[in-house]
Amino acid sequence: MATEVTVPTLGESITEATVGEWLKQPGDAVAQDEPIASLETDKVSVEVPSPVAGTLSEQLVAEGDTVEVGAVIAKIGEGAATGEPAAASATPEEVAQPAQDPGPEAEGISDESGPVTLSPAVRRAVLEHGVDPSKITGTGKDGRITKDDVIAAAKAKDSAPAAKATPSPAPAPSKPAAKVATTGERKEERVKMSRMRQTIAKRLKDAQNTAALLTTFNDVDMSAVMEARAKYKDVFAKKHGIRLGFMSFFVKACALAAKDVPAVNARIGGDEIVYHDYLDVSVAVSAPKGLVVPVVRSADAMSFAEIELTIADFGKRAKEGQLSMEEMQGGTFTISNGGIFGSLLSTPIINPPQSAVLGMHRIEERPVAIDGEVVIRPMMYLALSYDHRLIDGREAVTFLVRVKEALEDPMRLLIDL
CATH class of the missing domain: 3.30.559.10 (Chloramphenicol acetyltransferase-like domain)
Incomplete structure (x- = not known):
């Protein structure tokens, strides 16, 4: 029987918070009182502990969602995790998809010291910037890798001098090669303001x-x-x-x-x-x-x-x-x-x-x-x-x-x- 995880009391006059980050993913084993998610209130981040030991079976809200005190945000199943959660029956469309390298979007990435657990936001950043999370030193709580860590690693990689490759002999061109004009990419990123930043702005x-x-x-x-x-x-x-x-x-x-x-x-x-x-x-x-x-x-x-x-x-x-x-x-x-x-x-x-x-x-x-x-x-x-x-x-x-x-x-x- 699954045990519900609810939003704890957050302090006087505070009735809601924003889900900042999931610290555990479905299928992960959790110990009693181990944090599974962090919530952002107007002033502080609050961790939500698991009321029992078991396996995180379901996340009922997503990162960025607003939740009220007492709301159920997850369920903890009995027993320890045995790996990835059981997959649901695949649709014909899913079966037809070719197999792909799971890469860093898997729930965890292993390095020499063990699995590196990544939140969904961090996994998206890893995919976007093409960095190896096992080589990133996390600055978050308990050494967890944050999105800022991924961006910093990507910037460091981009600024590093490219390794010298031994050029292979190329055939002599029959006529001078034309110069190709290159245009730099112009990107925008939209990030939802945290509840704390919204409160700071308002005050x-x-x-x-x-x-x-x-x-x-x-x-x-x-x-x-x-x-x-x-x-x-x-x-x-x-x-x-x-x-x-x-x-x-x-x-x-x-x-x-x-x-x-x-x-x-x-x-x-x-x-x-x-x-x-x-x-x-x-x-x-x-x-x-x-x-x-x-x-x-x-x-x-x-x-x-x-x-x-x-x-x-x-x-x-x-x-x-x-x-x-x-x-x-x-x-x-x-x-x-x-x-x-x-x-x-x-x-x-x-x-x-x-x-x-x-x-x-x-x-x-x-x-x-x-x-x-x-x-x-x-x-x-x-x-x-x-x-x-x-x-x-x-x-x-x-x-x-x-x-x-x-x-x-x-x-x-x-x-x-």
Whole structure:
């Protein structure tokens, strides 16, 4: 008797999701609690585990389909898989088809380490680009090959120099060969937006339509922070098991500045202003399908080590798609670090209902005037985007100045100045 696999509860107020990828195919053996599919919600990817051990006998929905919580998406049969699922009776048309090399579209492709399981989307990409999946190193969960891995391998193959072949002697042409004009192919690819990308697009546009967005800038000399990191990084790592990064300095500096300018850490609720006596920092981290913003709660009360450990854990689990909805809800202020991608300057967009976001950027050596002399210092541009309905320009500038002062003299973070 087959056991039904249903869409699990996805979190408060979330009633549906999109089937992102089938991790198991009909005929595959599955263990109890082994993931068989991944679902995309507005913010995270959720894996659907098998409720029993057995064989995946049927997929009732396709990748890209929208499914509701509690919907049946697959069935698990009893017993272990013995190979490919039994074929249905062939029609005369099917019998008449000549046998073809199954190639990489088979459910799995074997290499020296065993079978390589491919999702339908990945198999289509393998066929389209003509690459050998057994030679691709997967970057997906548990080393699975993704569509991006296939495209990257195809690009690498195309850019590799063609092997020199020994030319065979050709008969001399009776007349000069005509030059044949070649035209390059122009291709388009249409890919359905993921649910997460659709939500990001909607929220960002809503923020532009609702808030009176404005951005103010400043720059900060990062010498003191870099010297502190260089001096204490080994001792810090040995004691806390995590490296001392820049984010803990910025989080602490923002917590200090928010005490002087509480409007930056507030929000508009109807015709009221809601102030918070805590700082819950949404930290933008990169995930396979876009940026996500898990929340470091009560960051103002955390130590440097606690902040670094929390953010490192968020970053690791974001790449694995293991963040929960609860971890990305709330937040009173956002910090986004575009500098890790090389950004010099940007105007970040607030994350509603928050009223402000701080944008960090790359550090680069620039000439600056100090005490009447031009010196070279490691400088970073800071950008504060804010909702002008709540935060005045004076408050925004004051907040950035407080952050700048704390970073250029980190002792202020210790003595709460």
